[in-house]
Amino acid sequence: MSVNPNINKVKEWILKNIDNEQLKPGDALPGVLDLAKSCDVSTDDVEEAIRELVTEQIVTENFEEGAHVKVPQPFFYPLDELLSIGRMISEKGYQHGTIFLSLGEEKVSYEDMKIMNLPSDSNMTVIERIRTADDKPVVYCLDKVAADVMKEFSQHDQQMSILKVIESEIGQEIAYAETEIEAISYEPYISETLNSDPKDGLMLLKQVHYTENDVPILYSLNYFKSSLVKFRTIRKRL
Numbered sequence: 001m002s003v004n005p006n007i008n009k010v011k012e013w014i015l016k017n018i019d020n021e022q023l024k025p026g027d028a029l030p031g032v033l034d035l036a037k038s039c040d041v042s043t044d045d046v047e048e049a050i051r052e053l054v055t056e057q058i059v060t061e062n063f064e065e066g067a068h069v070k071v072p073q074p075f076f077y078p079l080d081e082l083l084s085i086g087r088m089i090s091e092k093g094y095q096h097g098t099i100f101l102s103l104g105e106e107k108v109s110y111e112d113m114k115i116m117n118l119p120s121d122s123n124m125t126v127i128e129r130i131r132t133a134d135d136k137p138v139v140y141c142l143d144k145v146a147a148d149v150m151k152e153f154s155q156h157d158q159q160m161s162i163l164k165v166i167e168s169e170i171g172q173e174i175a176y177a178e179t180e181i182e183a184i185s186y187e188p189y190i191s192e193t194l195n196s197d198p199k200d201g202l203m204l205l206k207q208v209h210y211t212e213n214d215v216p217i218l219y220s221l222n223y224f225k226s227s228l229v230k231f232r233t234i235r236k237r238l
Contacts, residue, residue, distance in 0.1 A: 006041040010049035013039050025071040079233035084161040085131045085139050094133035101128040105147050116216045123147040137194040140223040172211045180206040190223050201226040
């Protein structure tokens with residue numbers, strides 16, 4: 001919050017109009033001169049108020065389109081639990097679906113060998129899918145499993161959680177996952193597959209899933225459209 005009362009006056013005007021739905025998600029803010037007159041402040045105060053609201057992710061702004069009320073992401077993906085993407089989508093009232101892109105077996109790469117603790121002569125089953133909400137792309141999923149584990153997966157299983165398929169195959173539960181998050185500005189193949197605008201960033205979630213016996217069983221690379229999904233976790237002070 002700014003210490004300048006005029007800047008706070010503009011921010012309060014904008015926030016109240018968002019709360020009472022006079023300004024809806026995606027709506028353009030009034031012009032700088034109009035806001036200055038409405039709040040009886042200088043245009044410099046208005047511009048600084050908008051900058052602060054952009055920093056706080058209440059408002060978005062670009063040179064071509066000006067300032068708009070931010071459209072909130074409809075989906076939360078919790079990082080502190082193993083939640084399937086399908087469940088994340090359906091819990092928000094959307095119909096989850098899958099576009100099956102490819103299923104194949106390939107020789108393990110050097111990186112996969114290290115991550116999954118597999119011998120160099122191993123093969124991996126590689127599954128490439130797009131997860132959708134009401135038929136619109138939300139997440140690109142690349143899943144890798146040791147070929148001797150994933151023997152029965154087919155396109156008929158595409159609507160199922162891959163975790164459930166693996167647990168059924170091995171007769172064990174997947175207990176936890178090591179997770180890394182990386183921001184990706186643009187990735188040509190994946191962004192185009194997700195029908196992403198070039199300005200729409202991606203969030204890459206790399207996960208190695210382990211059994212109760214600490215055996216790595218699934219390596220997943222999930223690319224989330226940042227305009228649709230935000231992440232959530234609970235952090236505790238130690």
